[in-house]
Amino acid sequence: MKHSNTAQIKPPANLGQFLSSIPLFNACTAKEIEGLLEGAIAERHGKGYLLFSYGAEAQRYYVIKNGWVKLYRETLDGAQAIIDVLPQKHIFGETAIFEDNTYPYSAEVIENAEILSLPLKKLKSLIESNPKFALSMLTSMARYRRHQDLEIEHRSLQNAPQRIGCFILRLTPAHTDPQEKGPITIHLPYDKTMIAARLGMQPETFSRALGKLRQATNIEVKGSTIEIADLESLIGFTCSACTNEFPCHDIDCSSCSS
Amino acid sequence: MKHSNTAQIKPPANLGQFLSSIPLFNACTAKEIEGLLEGAIAERHGKGYLLFSYGAEAQRYYVIKNGWVKLYRETLDGAQAIIDVLPQKHIFGETAIFEDNTYPYSAEVIENAEILSLPLKKLKSLIESNPKFALSMLTSMARYRRHQDLEIEHRSLQNAPQRIGCFILRLTPAHTDPQEKGPITIHLPYDKTMIAARLGMQPETFSRALGKLRQATNIEVKGSTIEIADLESLIGFTCSACTNEFPCHDIDCSSCSS
């Protein structure tokens, strides 16, 4: 295999600072962070690396330092359902605590990534000992829930070009003003095929739908670079089939746990 | 309007016992239950009664004593996205605590229902003061998350007849043996139109898809009564496009909060 499962150990450094920068751990003391980090492992993985499989026994949860990870499940005949595709700073695998200590989905690296893995045991004891942290955790889960609700909504109300438009809009910088005039340039963060799967459509449909979107909203597509000439037009086309107003940015899911 | 928004006050009685029977509150002491119930209101509402609207300020959360409630959001032009349809013993509206104290969806009664509403304040202080309860809450949210993940999966992998089949299977008693031979009779719990919306399809599609399902699996449909002659056949047809094995029953979502 080309994108084989390369994994290298990297000397842990500054991990505490990194963890603290994640909203879920915002309120943790230095001591607590230190506790969470006991037994931490930081690794670099190539595209295609399987972090864990659905149903496997869970001892660790994961934090993305950079890169992208997809969460999915698959049927007996190999069809995959993409549950989510996560960017840096996201946490995943931690819900195994609340199940029977097995992972409720599989997780695979889709863009070369640095991944931190931490013992679930420490997380669990922090939840149990610090009510404030439990509340953070709840807040984080509630955020994620809302993010998933939105996903369901998109699948029922938006068509393919609109789902792509929405995906693109959520890639614009978080502080973008809907009235913004000048052209905005964004880069697709991973393969188009993967984006298609993430949005619940076939690659062919994605390609064609992107074409329609281009025609309808004057965006320019060059490979994985997209230039939005007229933001308002894109918003008008996309968000008319959604219950949220523009600067939704996943309802700020930057602080989600998953 | 025919199904107008009737609401009657009902003398609260035995509410404590009812609350304790809900998994989320299982571990609560009698005293804690009593605290939660301070300011409780039990009401009966007719079909169509709007409990609260998306974005409204939230002071209370709700528990379904019986009947059915739909959670949804809508676009400016009136299209609704059904987020979920909840049966008795479910809790909803409680996530407002973790947002900005507004409801993240609208909630409407769809079958005459008895609904209990409780002050969010008391819930919040219980979470903060009792780490065990916070953990119950987390467990409950994690369950719900899984339930929503499954929903997304169904929408990407199952076609209309399969989604209906899955819906029917989840209505069979929880202890049903997949090998069960004798015919099983179930009743659709609410309008077919509503089920269609819940499953993300049009009423016409539902009607036709139910026809296909009937042909494919030898179920018998008479109004809202369905007789499953051959359970294995129904399972085979339905669950082949799903990552779960049969007795999924929403991964026992009886203990979800929403």
Next chain:
DNA sequence: GCTTCGCCTTGACCTTTATCAACCATCCCT
């Protein structure tokens, strides 16, 4: 009894998306 209304079904037609197949572009490797 008849009427009415809400709910459900059916038919005809159209749009959207999936599927199958071929082809192109790019990058990488040697």
Next chain:
DNA sequence: AGGGATGGTTGATAAAGGTCAAGGCGAAGC
């Protein structure tokens, strides 16, 4: 430069589901 991945696009066709319009049917009301 050539060969082979990989990823993306395009065309033809089919299937699934949505839309519009009409009609059936049963429960509730008169």
